[in-house]
Amino acid sequence: MQSMVVNIKLYLSLILTMFALLSSASFSTADTIPNFWDPKAVADRPANIPDKIQFLSSDEHPPFVFRDPDGRLTGFHIDLARSLCEVLESSCSLRIVPFDKQISALNEEEGDAIISGLARNQKAAEKMDFTDAYLKLPARFVVRADESDDFNPQQPTGKTVSVEAGSRHEAFALRFWPTAKILSYETAMKARESLKSGEADTHFGDGLSLSFWLRGQASENCCRFSGGPWLEPGFFNEGLTIAVRKGDIERLEALNYALRQVYHNGTYRELYLRYFPLSFF
Numbered sequence: 001m002q003s004m005v006v007n008i009k010l011y012l013s014l015i016l017t018m019f020a021l022l023s024s025a026s027f028s029t030a031d032t033i034p035n036f037w038d039p040k041a042v043a044d045r046p047a048n049i050p051d052k053i054q055f056l057s058s059d060e061h062p063p064f065v066f067r068d069p070d071g072r073l074t075g076f077h078i079d080l081a082r083s084l085c086e087v088l089e090s091s092c093s094l095r096i097v098p099f100d101k102q103i104s105a106l107n108e109e110e111g112d113a114i115i116s117g118l119a120r121n122q123k124a125a126e127k128m129d130f131t132d133a134y135l136k137l138p139a140r141f142v143v144r145a146d147e148s149d150d151f152n153p154q155q156p157t158g159k160t161v162s163v164e165a166g167s168r169h170e171a172f173a174l175r176f177w178p179t180a181k182i183l184s185y186e187t188a189m190k191a192r193e194s195l196k197s198g199e200a201d202t203h204f205g206d207g208l209s210l211s212f213w214l215r216g217q218a219s220e221n222c223c224r225f226s227g228g229p230w231l232e233p234g235f236f237n238e239g240l241t242i243a244v245r246k247g248d249i250e251r252l253e254a255l256n257y258a259l260r261q262v263y264h265n266g267t268y269r270e271l272y273l274r275y276f277p278l279s280f281f
Helices: 008-021 076-088 099-107 145-150 168-176 188-197 207-215 249-264 267-275
Strands: 052-057 091-096 113-119 128-130 139-144 160-164 181-185 202-206 223-230 239-245
Touching: 052 076, 052 099, 052 249, 076 091, 076 113, 076 249, 076 267, 099 113, 099 128, 099 239, 139 145, 139 168, 139 188, 139 207, 145 223, 160 168, 160 188, 168 181, 168 202, 181 188, 188 202, 188 207, 202 207, 207 223, 239 249, 249 267
Parallel strands: 052 091, 052 113, 160 181, 160 202
Antiparallel strands: 113 239, 128 239, 139 202, 139 223
């Protein structure tokens, strides 16, 4: 989860500016809203809906959960959980628990579901059940704005690509682009700076973080996304899910149903555009 955290001052500045414009601005039809649900699938409302769901989360991970300048909890996960409960007509609450204590709190029945950006993996699946993914974190290329027409993201042959050392983006680039020159930097920020300075032709990194960097002061409007999202299995296809106790089929089925409904009724689109003003898909 730590890799997903956006600088809180940068995020709050962006989100407050965006809210100020909501009343007069309309979203472009070009905005890309990800869809992780089969639009042709028919899902009947589960026969058994839980009367209550207590979600567990933490409050230090904008734009997912954080406190606004007045100390109130807000964020994508807050509003998503609220929307799920409206669909289910269940009584819901949210309890703040440190990230490293959430799994034990769930298993000790101090809450019913974790909504903190957990991804399903083999080890975790032995202890918990997971809903369908509601968000994935693709890799993206960014290039300098004045050179965007000269870059082919499918074939970066001969290009200098900056990446963060030790990241999955570095591993992917080294494996699949042997004809590109890969420059590895200690941090993602240093890799981005190499693009700004012209040392690198392009940067390959986390799309979510890059979407905020592109809109923030640090980028100085230097750059833009190039090409589409990379969601290759084994590298970038992990999705954020809601975790429930092992065997809690009633809540699992209810939450999966509600996630699909929230997407199909347009609420997901609204929340995605609210908290991710520059789409990373």
